[in-house]
Amino acid sequence: MTDPVTSWHRLADGSVLLDGFHALKHALRFGAEVPVAVTTDRSAALALADDLAPDVRDALDALLTEVPEATYAALVPRPHPTAVAALAVRPSRAENLARLAHTGRRAPVVVLDNPRNLGNAGAVIRLAAGFGATGVVTTGTLDPWHPTVVRGGAGLHFATAVERLAVAELPPGPLFALDPDGEDIRGLKLPDDALLAFGSERSGLSGALRARADHLVALPMRPQVSSYNLATSVAMTLYHWSATGGTPA
Numbered sequence: 001m002t003d004p005v006t007s008w009h010r011l012a013d014g015s016v017l018l019d020g021f022h023a024l025k026h027a028l029r030f031g032a033e034v035p036v037a038v039t040t041d042r043s044a045a046l047a048l049a050d051d052l053a054p055d056v057r058d059a060l061d062a063l064l065t066e067v068p069e070a071t072y073a074a075l076v077p078r079p080h081p082t083a084v085a086a087l088a089v090r091p092s093r094a095e096n097l098a099r100l101a102h103t104g105r106r107a108p109v110v111v112l113d114n115p116r117n118l119g120n121a122g123a124v125i126r127l128a129a130g131f132g133a134t135g136v137v138t139t140g141t142l143d144p145w146h147p148t149v150v151r152g153g154a155g156l157h158f159a160t161a162v163e164r165l166a167v168a169e170l171p172p173g174p175l176f177a178l179d180p181d182g183e184d185i186r187g188l189k190l191p192d193d194a195l196l197a198f199g200s201e202r203s204g205l206s207g208a209l210r211a212r213a214d215h216l217v218a219l220p221m222r223p224q225v226s227s228y229n230l231a232t233s234v235a236m237t238l239y240h241w242s243a244t245g246g247t248p249a
């Protein structure tokens, strides 16, 4: 059997770092391929699995190798309180693009138009996973698979299709762009195959995204408040979709 540290160094470039027990648990639940996983305390990690994730306990038992604390600390940017880390294979872009472009989608695609904040992007991926959204597409330069986004997404990048695309490459489907000047969302039913687009934290929706939009939609907000945070706007919109007949998986 190959030593896990050797495997880690061989695979680290190009793999997705799963930082902590919960990220590994979610990734396994949603079918991630995980070639290597380490911990400083196997019995503590398996006790956590007994308590919080018995469904993946056997998979963790087979995967986790115990390593000394110094070895673990050298493999990760900063140690996680659960002292668990793993590497996962990034899902195929071609398969994700096929899921995103599938006609007759049963749940929306969330589009973040040039997001700037890695924490917001992670929180949105976690929301999309929770609501069973088809995927999360970002436009612009932010990498939605950046390690900080993956950390914020708690391993849930494997539960929805996450890709970066140009506005001109967005999947087909009616595009509802969220903007405080739009039509009140409370009077609308968002279709299951909708693209739900949200603007950048700094400057809102880009001209290119506005030009592709079929509808501008507003979340209720008192007049003197300028805008909501990006991730909370996504949360309210997905909740509205689910509460008006959308069917979270």
Ligand SMILES: C[S@@+](CC[C@H](N)C(=O)[O-])C[C@H]1O[C@@H](n2cnc3c(N)ncnc32)[C@H](O)[C@@H]1O
Pocket (backbone or CB within 6 Å): 177, 178, 179, 180, 181, 197, 198, 199, 200, 201, 202, 203, 204, 205, 217, 218, 219, 220, 221, 226, 227, 228, 229, 230, 233
């Ligand atoms: C932090 S806001 C952007 C604020 C930015 N300074 C601007 O000029 O629009 C990020 C995104 O959240 C969404 N958003 C925030 N508040 C909203 C509201 N009341 N109605 C609809 N969308 C909203 C929009 O998509 C917006 O582009």
